Amino acid sequence: MSFMARFQVLLTDYAWSDLEIERATLAAVDAELVLAEQTDVATLAGLAADADAIMTTWARVPAEVLAAAKCCRIVARLGIGLDNIDVEFASGRGMLVTNVPDYCLKEVAEHTLALILALGRKVAFYHQQTKSGGYHLAAGPALRRLEGQTLGIVGLGNIGMQVARKAGSLGFRVIASTRRAAGVLAGIECLPLDALLAQSDYVSLHVPSTPETRHLIGSAELARMKPTAYLINTSRGAVLDEQALAEALAAGRLAGAALDVQQQEPPDLSRPPFNDPRVIVTPHAAFASLEAVTELRRRASRQVADTLAGKTPENIVNYPRQGSNL
Numbered sequence: 001m002s003f004m005a006r007f008q009v010l011l012t013d014y015a016w017s018d019l020e021i022e023r024a025t026l027a028a029v030d031a032e033l034v035l036a037e038q039t040d041v042a043t044l045a046g047l048a049a050d051a052d053a054i055m056t057t058w059a060r061v062p063a064e065v066l067a068a069a070k071c072c073r074i075v076a077r078l079g080i081g082l083d084n085i086d087v088e089f090a091s092g093r094g095m096l097v098t099n100v101p102d103y104c105l106k107e108v109a110e111h112t113l114a115l116i117l118a119l120g121r122k123v124a125f126y127h128q129q130t131k132s133g134g135y136h137l138a139a140g141p142a143l144r145r146l147e148g149q150t151l152g153i154v155g156l157g158n159i160g161m162q163v164a165r166k167a168g169s170l171g172f173r174v175i176a177s178t179r180r181a182a183g184v185l186a187g188i189e190c191l192p193l194d195a196l197l198a199q200s201d202y203v204s205l206h207v208p209s210t211p212e213t214r215h216l217i218g219s220a221e222l223a224r225m226k227p228t229a230y231l232i233n234t235s236r237g238a239v240l241d242e243q244a245l246a247e248a249l250a251a252g253r254l255a256g257a258a259l260d261v262q263q264q265e266p267p268d269l270s271r272p273p274f275n276d277p278r279v280i281v282t283p284h285a286a287f288a289s290l291e292a293v294t295e296l297r298r299r300a301s302r303q304v305a306d307t308l309a310g311k312t313p314e315n316i317v318n319y320p321r322q323g324s325n326l
Contacts, residue, residue, distance in 0.1 A: 005032035007308050010051040010069075012036050012044055012059035014078065016293055022055070025301035029309045041065060048072065053304045056084065063089040074307040078300045079103060079287075081236065083209045087318050097318045098303045102158060103296045104287040109162035111286035112234045115258035116167070116202050119230045120146045124280045141255075147171030152200030154193065154216070155207035155235065156184060163204060164188055175199060197224040202232060209236035219244040222254060230256050234286040237263040246272035249279070260286045 009031050011022065023033050036047055039059035048054060048069035054061060057078040063086045066072070075090050077099040087097050118124050122140045129139055151167045153160045156178035164174045164185055176184070177193040184190060193216075197203060203225060207213045217231070218241040225231070231254065233240050242263060248254045249272065256278035265284055273279050303313035 005030055007031035007052040008034050008050050009053045009055060009304055009308075010034050010036065010044070010047050012054065012056040012061065013039055014057050016297070021294070021297040022301045025298065025305050029305045031305065031308055052308060055300060055304060058084060061085045066090050066093060066095065069093075069095075074098060074304055074313065076300045076303045076313075078296055081208055082317065083236070091318045091320045094320045094322060096307060096313065096316050096320055098300070098313050098315050099317055100296050100299050101315060103299075104289070104292040105158050105162050107289045107292050108159050108234050108286045109166055111260060111282070112159075112163050112204055112206075112232060113166050113170070115232050115234070115260070115280060115282070116151070116204070116230070117146070118280055119202070119232070119256055119258055120144070120149075125277065128277065148173065149201040150175060150199055152177070152191075152196040152203045154178075154196065154203060154205050156188070156190075157206060159234075160204075160206035161185065163206065172202075193221070194224055197221055198226070200229055201226065202230050204232040205235045205239050207235055207239055209238045214238050215241040215244075217241065217244075219247065222248040225254060227253050228255050230254070230258070232258045234260045237261040237265065242267075242273060246276070249273055249276050256280075258282075260284060 007030060009026055011033055019033060026033055034047060036044055041062060041064050044065045045068040048065050051069050052071050052073060054069060054072055054075045055078060061075060061084060066086060066089050072095055074096040075085055077085060080099055080101055080103055082097065082099060085097060090097050122143060125140050147170065149172060151172040151174050153164055153174065153176045156164065156176040164176065168174050168187065175189045175191055175196055177196045178190055205217065207216065216239050222244055245257060257273060258280040260282045261284055267274050269275060274281050299314065306313040
């Protein structure tokens, strides 16, 4: 490790094959990237002691790590959600917190629609059947035309709006449950959550993970859905009570589900609901595309570089107390 760089940037974790984009962007402001080999609190706190900035993908950056980062000016999330960062504590220490709020919007919307189509047309079911040597249309449940069915979107933020537009073009009736007061697409009826659940043939979750949204969909909510309906989650695993989903499926109160996110990743695929043939599971893949990841890495690295260079970074999400590390 070189000790000639003016700044040190701690990278807690990443999900791509190299760090060329990050290193090149930071080198322009004489900043060196320091990679954490472990993401436990003690390891990150030790590395954070000398860090002028922290970049994080999924690793937790709690108060204990931020307290040790006495020189840190910015915590940059390589993604959208901020539930892995103690934003309030960072603000109190005068640290900027940034994210890339429009990252992977198109990708998640596309993945959501792919899961809806796979559920509705029984693509995954028949794929499993044919790969096991079965070639029988009658082996699956009755197929229905998707056009004209109702898609309920829970959370009409940036991704939810993308899903609504794409689903509308396929002929779905789109309804939504949202706190959004303005800017809703024409033709989308906004309903309370209970009414949305009762009317929808497909329910797609697009809310952030917060204490208020934890297990937003549990036993009571699943009981309000049609027994012919499907649930899709491409938001956060904690939004859904997985045990309640397993019980609803076992009781025949739901037709199926598609889960790209889980409370524990990877989940135990040998247990319900993940081993249920009516459930499609993808490995937190909705966000991924070469284009989206490249843009994410460049923009998050630029946020850090700009901050270290004394410039205002893109998309500050907090109001840090003046002084301290700034």
